[in-house]
Amino acid sequence: MRRIISVLMENEPGALSRIVGLFSQRGYNVDSLCVTTTGDPTLSRLTITTHGDDKVIEQITKQINKLVDVFKVMDLTEGEHIERELMLLKVSTPTEQIRAEVKRNVDIFRAQILDVSAKTYTIQTTGSSEKLDAFLTSMSDYTDVVEVSRTGVCGLSRGEKSLHI
Amino acid sequence: MEMMSGAEMVIRALRDLGVKYVFGYPGGAVLDIYDALFAQDDVKHILVRHEQAAAHMADGYARATGQTGTVLVTSGPGATNTITGIATAYMDSIPMVVLSGQVPSTHIGEDAFQETDMIGCSRPIVKHSFLVKRAEDIPAAIAKAYYIANSGRPGPVVIDLPKDIVQDVRQYQFPDKVSIRSYNPTEKGHGRQVRKAADVLKEAKRPVIYVGGGGLKASETGQLLALAEQLKAPVTTTLMGLGAIPGQHPQCIGMLGMHGTMEANKAMHHADCILALGARFDDRVTNNIDKFCPEANIIHIDVDPASISKTINAHIPIVGSVERVLEQLTPYLKSVNSEKQEEKLVDWWQQIESWRTRKCLNYASDVDVIKPQQVVEALYKHTKGEAYVSSDVGQHQMFAALYYPFAKPRQWINSGGLGTMGFGLPAAMGVQFAFPEAVSTVITGDASIQMNIQELSTCLQYNLPVKIICLNNRSLGMVRQWQDMIYQGRHSHSYMESMPDFVKLVEAYGHVGIKVDHPSELDAAMQQCFSLTDRLVFVDVAVDPTEHVYPMQIKNGSMADMKLSKTERT
Numbered sequence: 001m002r003r004i005i006s007v008l009m010e011n012e013p014g015a016l017s018r019i020v021g022l023f024s025q026r027g028y029n030v031d032s033l034c035v036t037t038t039g040d041p042t043l044s045r046l047t048i049t050t051h052g053d054d055k056v057i058e059q060i061t062k063q064i065n066k067l068v069d070v071f072k073v074m075d076l077t078e079g080e081h082i083e084r085e086l087m088l089l090k091v092s093t094p095t096e097q098i099r100a101e102v103k104r105n106v107d108i109f110r111a112q113i114l115d116v117s118a119k120t121y122t123i124q125t126t127g128s129s130e131k132l133d134a135f136l137t138s139m140s141d142y143t144d145v146v147e148v149s150r151t152g153v154c155g156l157s158r159g160e161k162s163l164h165i
Numbered sequence: 166m167e168m169m170s171g172a173e174m175v176i177r178a179l180r181d182l183g184v185k186y187v188f189g190y191p192g193g194a195v196l197d198i199y200d201a202l203f204a205q206d207d208v209k210h211i212l213v214r215h216e217q218a219a220a221h222m223a224d225g226y227a228r229a230t231g232q233t234g235t236v237l238v239t240s241g242p243g244a245t246n247t248i249t250g251i252a253t254a255y256m257d258s259i260p261m262v263v264l265s266g267q268v269p270s271t272h273i274g275e276d277a278f279q280e281t282d283m284i285g286c287s288r289p290i291v292k293h294s295f296l297v298k299r300a301e302d303i304p305a306a307i308a309k310a311y312y313i314a315n316s317g318r319p320g321p322v323v324i325d326l327p328k329d330i331v332q333d334v335r336q337y338q339f340p341d342k343v344s345i346r347s348y349n350p351t352e353k354g355h356g357r358q359v360r361k362a363a364d365v366l367k368e369a370k371r372p373v374i375y376v377g378g379g380g381l382k383a384s385e386t387g388q389l390l391a392l393a394e395q396l397k398a399p400v401t402t403t404l405m406g407l408g409a410i411p412g413q414h415p416q417c418i419g420m421l422g423m424h425g426t427m428e429a430n431k432a433m434h435h436a437d438c439i440l441a442l443g444a445r446f447d448d449r450v451t452n453n454i455d456k457f458c459p460e461a462n463i464i465h466i467d468v469d470p471a472s473i474s475k476t477i478n479a480h481i482p483i484v485g486s487v488e489r490v491l492e493q494l495t496p497y498l499k500s501v502n503s504e505k506q507e508e509k510l511v512d513w514w515q516q517i518e519s520w521r522t523r524k525c526l527n528y529a530s531d532v533d534v535i536k537p538q539q540v541v542e543a544l545y546k547h548t549k550g551e552a553y554v555s556s557d558v559g560q561h562q563m564f565a566a567l568y569y570p571f572a573k574p575r576q577w578i579n580s581g582g583l584g585t586m587g588f589g590l591p592a593a594m595g596v597q598f599a600f601p602e603a604v605s606t607v608i609t610g611d612a613s614i615q616m617n618i619q620e621l622s623t624c625l626q627y628n629l630p631v632k633i634i635c636l637n638n639r640s641l642g643m644v645r646q647w648q649d650m651i652y653q654g655r656h657s658h659s660y661m662e663s664m665p666d667f668v669k670l671v672e673a674y675g676h677v678g679i680k681v682d683h684p685s686e687l688d689a690a691m692q693q694c695f696s697l698t699d700r701l702v703f704v705d706v707a708v709d710p711t712e713h714v715y716p717m718q719i720k721n722g723s724m725a726d727m728k729l730s731k732t733e734r735t
Contacts, residue, residue, distance in 0.1 A: 010347055014284060014296065025289045055474075062471035068293040068313060071347045165346070 002031070003057050004076040004083060004155050006163050007046040010069040011037050018067050019046060028052065028060050032085075032129075032152030043071070043165070047154045049129075074163045076155045083155035087132045088114070090122045092144040101142040109135045120146060129153055166338055171300035171331035172197035173204075175264065178307040180207040181339045184235050186226060186598055187211070187264075188219040192239025193279060194266025197331045211598065211627065214619040216243050218591035220250020221617070224259050225555060225595025228578045231382070233260040233315045234595065240266040241279030244325075245286060249585055251321045252290040256582025257405060258378060260315035262307075262322050263287075269329035270298065283325045292320030300333035305340050312343040317350025318379070318469040350468060354485035354493055362440075362464045362481050363497030369438035369462075371513045372398040375421065378405030378581070379443015379467055381574040383488040389442070390414075392491060395498065397506040399517055401429035403444050404566055405581040412570020413550075418517060422450040423718045424563045427525035427727060427735060430718065432517055433458055434725035441465045443487045446477040447582070456723035466490045525716050525729055526567055535684050537561060537636045537708040541568035544606065544634055547691040552604040552632075553578060553596045557589035557613030560642035563714040565608040587616025590633065594620060597629045604632065604695070611637040611661055621674035624701045632694055633703045638710040639664055646713045667705040676701040 009015050016035055023030050031049040038045045050060060061073045076083070093099045102121055106113055111125035125135050132150065139145055156162070169177065175198050179187065188211045191199045202210050213219040216238045223234025234254075238244055244265040254261045268277040284294050293313050295306045303326070310322040366372065374393055376384070380402075383389045389409055393400050393416055400410045401421040410417045419426035421433055433439065439461045444450070446465075451457045454476055465472075465479035466487055473482040483490055507514075528538050541564050544552070554569055555578040556562045562579055571577045578596060580588040589607040597605040607614075614635055624631055636642075645659040668678030677700050681690045687706070694702040716727040719734065727735045 014294070017285070018288060021288050059471065059475060066469065066471050068345065068348045 001053070002049060002051045002077070004081070004153055005048045005050060005061060005064070006074045006076055006155065007048065007064055008038070008071045008163050008165065009044050009046065009067070010071075011042050011044040012069060015044060015069045016046070018069060019048075019064065022063055022067065023050075026059070026063060028056065032150070034152040034154045045163075047152070049153045071165050072163055074157070076157055079161065080158040081155050082158060083128055083153050084126055085129050085132055085153050086124065086126045086151045087136070088122065088124055088149045089136065089139065089145055090120050090147040091139055092119060092146055093121050094119055098143045102139070105135070105138055105142065109138070111135065166336040168334055169337050170197060170201070170334050171303050171326070172201040174300065174303040174335075174337050175307065175326065175331065176201040176205060176208055177337060178304045178339060179235065180205070182308065182311050184208055187235045187237045188213055188222040188226075188595070189237030190216050190219060190239070190243060192243045192266060194240035194268060194328045195237065195243075195326075195331075197328070198237065198264070198266070198326070210237070212623065213591070214622050215617065216246035217250050217587065218617050218620045218623070220247040220261070220263065221253065221585075221588050221591035222595035222598070223261050224250060224254045224588075225578050225592030226599045227254070227259050227261055227595075228592070229553060229575050229596040229599045231385075231575065233262055233311055236261065236263040238263070238265050239279065240268055240283070241281045243279075244283040245281055248286060248290070251287055251323070253580045253583045253585045253588060254321040255290040255292070257580065258319050259321070260319040262310045262314050262324065264324050264326060267296070267325045267327040270327040271329060273327065283323060287323045290321070291323050294323040294325065296325045297327070297330055300330050300335040301338070303330070304338060308340050308343045309345060313345070313348065318472075351470070351484045352468070352486045352489045354466065354483040354490035356493070358481055358483045359490060359493045360497055362466075362483060363494055365438055365462050365464060365481060366396060366440065366498065367501060369398075370509070371436050372396060372438040372440065372510075373432050373436040374398050374400040375403075375433065375439055375441045375444055376400060376406040376409040377403040377442065377444025380406055380409050380487050381443075382486070383442065383491050384409040384574040386488055388488060388491045392494070392498075395501055395503050395506070397503055397510050398440070399432050399514075401425070401433065403447075403450060403581070404579065406444065407566060407577040408571035408574045411572045413572070418521075420566055421724070423452070424567065424714050424716065425718075426567070427523055427716055427729065428517055428520040430716070430724045430727060431520045431735070433461075434723055435516070436461045438462045439464070441467070441479070443467055445472040445475065448476070451477060452718045452724050452726070453721045458724060523729070528712075530684075531709070532684065534709045535681065535687060535706055537564045537638070537712055538568050539684070540634060540636055540687065540706050540708060541565050541608065543687050543691050544608070545569045547695050548604055548606065552576070552606045553593070553600070555579065555589045555593035555596060555605070555607050557607070557609040558584045558586045559610050559613060560638070560646060560712070560714050561608050561610045561613070561636040564636065586613040589613060590617050590631070591620050593631045594624060594629050597631055598627075605629075606632040606634060609633060609635050610642060611635060611639060611664060611667075612641050615665075618670070621671060621676060621701070625675045628699070629701060630697070630699050631701050633701070635667060635703065635705045636708045637664070637667070637705050638708050638712070640710050642710070643714070645710070649713065667703060671701075671703040676703060678703045678705065681706040
């Protein structure tokens with residue numbers, strides 16, 4: 001099952017490598033990883049999407065929690081949560097007809113065209129990973145997707161629940 | 166506040182922490198630290214012959230005392246040579262601090278001479294690590310490292326010290342108090358869980374107490390024995406937990422697991438309640454986890470939450486240190502009376518006795534060939550069961566674990582988790598430094614001893630009267646045993662075809678060597694060995710190379726499925 005795990009940890013050099021190393025060392029999967037500092041510059045927040053059965057996920061959260069640099073670990077998928085991902089993609093637009101199809105799709109998915117060249121459009125879209133996947137599939141039906149860059153998932157739990165120190 | 170170099174700060178901080186010994190080896194990146202060592206007498210440096218041995222010595226010191234062991238090595242090869250030692254300590258949760266030199270911070274990443282990313286290399290096998298970037302951070306980093314190494318679930322910590330940082334002169338300020346905001350190990354168990362555990366223990370008709378290395382502190386406080394005697398429950402220990410209950414205690418049913426006793430493995434399999442104390446249900450204990458102890462209600466107390474329900478699901482998980490949780494458990498067990506318990510468990514003990522009468526550790530002795538078990542028994546006799554026994558890894562390790570009933574925790578020093586050959590001798594040296602008056606022995610094999618034999622030279626330098634008992638079977642015994650049992654006797658590379666003359670070798674190092682070939686010579690050799698109290702003695706005993714370690718669990722079976730000899734099984 002797919003899970004989104006949020007980690008709050010010291011913003012120190014080497015901290016990220018401990019998390020990444022832990023995943024490879026113990027044979028856990030990383031499907032996406034998103035890391036930045038938080039409002040407090042001494043803290044980093046990591047959002048990891050992974051998959052595994054309940055036992056594996058329990059071990060992952062426990063093993064991450066054990067790292068000295070880690071404050072808190074939360075499995076966002078355990079409760080109501082919001083998740084978002086941003087995707088940039090460059091598509092080929094060789095003809096007027098393709099440009100029109102691409103534009104229509106962009107409108108339907110509420111994406112934005114950020115840059116235009118004679119033969120390409122560069123598009124931004126945000127949403128759940130599922131929506132991004134759907135947009136990508138749809139685009140490839142009409143034209144060649146030249147390049148894709150995705151941020152990976154970031155997320156917060158809904159309501160009062162929060163991850164803080 | 167005093168001004169001093171980073172190197173002086175390192176030594177001063179060690180002194181302020183009460184560190185007595187540093188095991189190490191100098192080199193370019195740590196020359197400043199060695200210069201600072203030279204200028205004082207509080208912290209004693211022990212010069213080893215190989216950095217791996219420095220780590221094992223610090224480890225042996227830590228295992229015997231419960232205090233953190235300290236290692237000092239240079240950058241590059243000095244640091245990487247400690248890796249096996251660090252991994253050994255990590256697997257067995259041993260507190261250790263490794264100070265490694267590093268190239269100047271201005272050269273990091275340039276593939277400078279003797280540069281290795283020690284933080285990166287050691288990352289999967291350390292509890293934590295520090296790369297110090299400013300001289301003024303050195304005292305705090307060292308204080309934190311010792312705190313982390315020996316709190317919660319102990320483990321090794323690496324501090325990497327670039328050369329320019331240890332040369333920089335700054336003010337020395339040792340922190341009054343160490344606190345790490347993201348690190349707060351749980352010592353106290355959850356109250357309701359503890360109460361639940363007490364209820365289950367009171368109800369149990371076939372209880373077993375299963376103790377691992379995490380139970381040694383509770384053994385030292387006397388809590389473990391008190392609980393066992395109050396409940397009248399049988400106690401089994403892991404390889405790491407040997408000595409947690411005296412091996413000769415009537416309630417001690419011996420070691421469990423792959424080479425555990427029949428009574429221990431049978432009792433576990435038939436138990437209705439297992440109280441696991443600081444043990445981790447490792448694969449060398451459980452055998453096939455799908456067949457593991459089908460009727461047991463499992464109470465698992467461990468300071469490391471990640472060890473709970475990792476392989477075997479605990480019915481009552483309790484995160485906390487064993488000694489603290491047992492303290493919490495006591496009031497709930499007030500009503501439990503040991504005499505009533507004895508009555509209640511009479512059937513259970515009868516069953517255990519029936520397994521005991523099988524005497525699974527019996528072996529066929531021979532008039533002409535020395536059996537390895539017999540050597541361990543002789544060692545027990547000649548040391549009155551009071552020696553520290555460090556072991557290497559292989560058949561001799563299992564024979565030592567099974568045939569030397571340890572009376573006290575920390576008397577048995579071995580690499581359980583990683584299974585590091587070459588561990589024994591340096592570990593025994595660490596023990597001897599910790600307890601100069603004690604008898605520190607090594608049980609080793611002809612293969613293991615050659616993996617750190619250069620330390621005989623260190624023994625001479627520091628007059629360490631370690632006693633080495635080598636069970637020499639002219640082969641890699643445990644490999645050979647598995648090849649006999651599983652690979653139809655194809656002894657692929659399990660021979661040692663050019664064995665050195667150990668007696669001559671030991672003499673060349675300035676020590677005493679004794680060769681024993683015949684059973685009739687064994688007693689006299691042991692006698693001579695232990696009469697030379699101020700000398701290192703190496704007893705090279707030619708033992709039967711065809712002997713196997715039994716009992717042995719049958720692969721993929723339950724805990725209770727065991728071979729008891731080459732022909733019998735449970």
